[in-house]
Amino acid sequence: MKCALDIEVREVEELYINIDPIQAGGRLTPAAMKSAIAYGDGYSVCDHCLSPFRLDYIRNPPIAQFHADLAAWLRMDEVRVVPGARRGFQAVASTYVEKGDPVILTSLAHYTEFMAIEEAGGVAREIPKDENNHITPDATAEKIEAVIREFKRTPPLLFIDHVDYQYGNVHDVRAIARVAHQYDIPVLLNGAYSVGIMPVDGKALEVDFVVGSGHKSMASPAPSGLVAATAEHAERVFRTTTAKGDVTGRTFGLKEVEMMGCTLMGVTVIGMMASFPHVRERVQRWDREVAHSQTVVDALLSIEGTRVLSDHPRQHTLTRIDTRNSLDKVARTHKKRGYFLSRDLKTRGIVGVIPGSTKVWKFNTYGLTEKQIRHVADSFVEIAREYGLNVS
């Protein structure tokens, strides 16, 4: 079935249980779907835009209220919606980083943080991870010292991933932020895998910026996301334009330079808003989500030879698993090689494991029902048994 001339309808979410590592937290709510239809046109939210003509002042639909709600929810002072978390990184980096400045991130940092730093002319420097794949306050302090020695200046910014995309480990953000603040380095929290799926309290984490992703973890259309700041930093990152036409004398009111004026119109901002009541409620059920994740991990670990590379017990729904000494042994002799796993899962109605992967791979159980979790867990065990692997 096609939805346009040469575009097949996507039915993954309708026909399968999807444990794809990056798709789980972004699936739209029914409210977001309905709102996407009603507000599909780009300037649909601009019908009642009044002076000072900026997205976050629009009252109908209640975009202004949404901004205030987001800030309160994250316990930050100011929030703007942006086209994806990366645009949040870019806005902050572009404001704080001068050409040649060193910027601290971690050995588990997402590539978009590197891009934001490079785009601003900065030089990225990674804090090493420890043997448990954690970023520690000590390693942070050591790296900051090393960077100051190398560059003869203090880094203007530090990125820390609340939950890293590689292991789904939750890092000790507050302790790391405290170290950075001893050097007066502002801290940006990359909450792409936390904001919208688990509780995030910017004040408790003692960070200066919180960046979230709408399409990764807030059940919103892409590209969407948010950047939140403390009052101290909001003034700088959300500075308004000082441009003036030399011939016309035009000025541009309250337009914000890093936001380039308005950011998300139509379906993206409305989708975020429509999903928000659900998102705000679902983060309260995080413990259940983590328990679900543990159920599937336990099932995998019951297959002899399997190791979990993420923290164990699990503290997040994104997990990196090592099946080189279990499922991969099947792949070595199977006529479909590593593809047997994704095929056998698909036969059972499960997708999201990269086809061909049987060595080290990731999955995300976020948002699955109890029954779906049970089915996924049982399916892994069944598949292992079918191929004669030992199951404890």
Add this chain to the structure above:
Amino acid sequence: MKCALDIEVREVEELYINIDPIQAGGRLTPAAMKSAIAYGDGYSVCDHCLSPFRLDYIRNPPIAQFHADLAAWLRMDEVRVVPGARRGFQAVASTYVEKGDPVILTSLAHYTEFMAIEEAGGVAREIPKDENNHITPDATAEKIEAVIREFKRTPPLLFIDHVDYQYGNVHDVRAIARVAHQYDIPVLLNGAYSVGIMPVDGKALEVDFVVGSGHKSMASPAPSGLVAATAEHAERVFRTTTAKGDVTGRTFGLKEVEMMGCTLMGVTVIGMMASFPHVRERVQRWDREVAHSQTVVDALLSIEGTRVLSDHPRQHTLTRIDTRNSLDKVARTHKKRGYFLSRDLKTRGIVGVIPGSTKVWKFNTYGLTEKQIRHVADSFVEIAREYGLNVS
């Protein structure tokens, strides 16, 4: 009727003829609507993302082909989709403009061009418009000379609006580009009001970059747009990352710095793709759209005292009209003051004129049917007659 907890369904396009100046070219096609539902989830287009893991390489859905089709359609060498035209301006400005550089734009330039220049650390300088609200090659040459004298360096970039947002006038881009090229200044065409509604041939216009807006003129959800470049400039603006993790040794393949990796996922890119066959076809009917626009302008001009501030005869569907000596005379004594006009239009099923405006205002007839055009034209005349204005 609500589509989410606190969001009323928007019904403007279903219940009214909408002549809003900025919304006309962005209304979704039915194919884009259907595709928005099928691909609402952010990472929906990533199901089949294979190495080198970049949006514009994805074959299913046919995103790679779409990029090639866009480039051929615009007669440019390379195209990327971006979250709105402003992100195209930003990518180019960030690449070409160093701190303190003067950048040329025009007295009719859109504010987002100013933001892109300011964000890159540049200083905007406007080419004056002539008495007909046109940007001329002579004024361009004079301004370039003046800027070189002032800054002791040649501007690294010149922005020219194909069609300006103030008057909807079509400017002599090729002649202006030729002047700029005499100084080796690359030229960026702001096609927000042309790409997707009228034919645009980058080669014939002799420009180095073409920027278009999906939600303004390509019947696509927001934020969406494109930036196209000639081969010569594509290499620079679409340069791939050189970042490398100092601890991990990680590199980031073909990720493009200014794009920050992938740009539009889900509903935005799919919407552009779904509407594209229609968009490509509709630009061929531009003459009819302009004739429609002229019909409404003629009706307005038949009301004694009305002036058209845009080029006349019209060459575009966006028009700036001066009714200070016609409809505004009614406003002066009407108990609803200037609001009578929007109210009387709404009674006749027409929206999009800013409520309260009866002095100088804009409208856009793009995409209306013959019958709708007739109704809009007749409505203005009827309203004028009802209030005793002379109609010729």
